[in-house]
Amino acid sequence: MGRHEALRPNLSHRVGQKVDAALEKTPFKRPKFPRLKKYAFQPFWGFVFSVGFALVTIVDPYAGTMASASTIQVFDIAEQPEDQSYGISTTQTISFARGGFNILTGDDAAALFVEQASIPLPGTAKAYAYELLKKMNFGEDQYSCLVKLWERESNWRVNARNKSSGAYGIPQSLPGSKMASEGPDWQTNHETQVRWGVKYIKGRYGSPCGALAHSDKIGWY
Numbered sequence: 001m002g003r004h005e006a007l008r009p010n011l012s013h014r015v016g017q018k019v020d021a022a023l024e025k026t027p028f029k030r031p032k033f034p035r036l037k038k039y040a041f042q043p044f045w046g047f048v049f050s051v052g053f054a055l056v057t058i059v060d061p062y063a064g065t066m067a068s069a070s071t072i073q074v075f076d077i078a079e080q081p082e083d084q085s086y087g088i089s090t091t092q093t094i095s096f097a098r099g100g101f102n103i104l105t106g107d108d109a110a111a112l113f114v115e116q117a118s119i120p121l122p123g124t125a126k127a128y129a130y131e132l133l134k135k136m137n138f139g140e141d142q143y144s145c146l147v148k149l150w151e152r153e154s155n156w157r158v159n160a161r162n163k164s165s166g167a168y169g170i171p172q173s174l175p176g177s178k179m180a181s182e183g184p185d186w187q188t189n190h191e192t193q194v195r196w197g198v199k200y201i202k203g204r205y206g207s208p209c210g211a212l213a214h215s216d217k218i219g220w221y
Contacts, residue, residue: 100144105213112216114209117144125156125170125190132198138207146208149215150197158190171197 093103102111117140120126126147133143153172154160161168161176168176169186170193179186179196186192201211205221215221 103145103209103213105210105217112213114141114144114148114212116140117147125158125194128191129194129198132194133208136198136202142208145212146198146201149208149212149221152215156190158188158193169193169197171200173197173200 100113100115102113105112117126120130129146130143133146150156150170154170156170158170159168160170160172162172165174166176167174169179170190171179173179173193173196176186179193182196182199183189183192186196198208201208201221205211205214211221
């Protein structure tokens with residue numbers, strides 16, 4: 001069977017024979033095309049593949065990008081499904097460890113370690129947040145969570161702006177104009193921004209540690 005298969009003419013050869021037979025009694029002849037080597041089209045297909053890959057990159061400028069601290073944003077609670085409640089304080093336990101403490105949310109086996117934040121310098125945004133949390137009956141553990149969360153979001157810069165989304169300020173409010181509910185100077189005053197951010201966190205997660213746990217796992221708070 002192998003020899004028969006090897007000697008059997010291929011389809012193009014058989015079609016050519018039929019065309020030659022049909023044109024035998026006419027003044028026309030089948031044009032002869034040069035035979036191409038087996039790998040003659042490899043450079044062509046390589047070119048097509050390269051152009052296609054380049055076009056995909058141009059059309060989708062975000063292809064291959066990964067989430068980073070600069071892309072983590074604050075989302076409006078009213079726009080989120082009810083089941084996205086990871087990080088709420090009622091599901092958390094906090095256990096203290098050397099140099100910090102561990103946060104365990106829900107049934108998660110892996111705890112989030114938070115370093116104990118140092119006492120902030122007077123007159124700074126962190127100092128204002130520290131005193132505000134104390135007035136709201138939050139302990140130093142919650143202040144440490146807030147420090148870590150907002151260092152990730154904005155590095156505590158009052159004019160921090162996300163280029164892609166427009167989120168603004170220390171808490172990265174989206175949009176930034178939401179902070180106007182705490183004062184008309186929301187663009188420049190760290191106290192106004194901190195007040196809005198802390199109230200948002202308390203209303204959404206119950207505590208800064210809840211917001212941090214949600215941000216650490218989900219990517220936003």
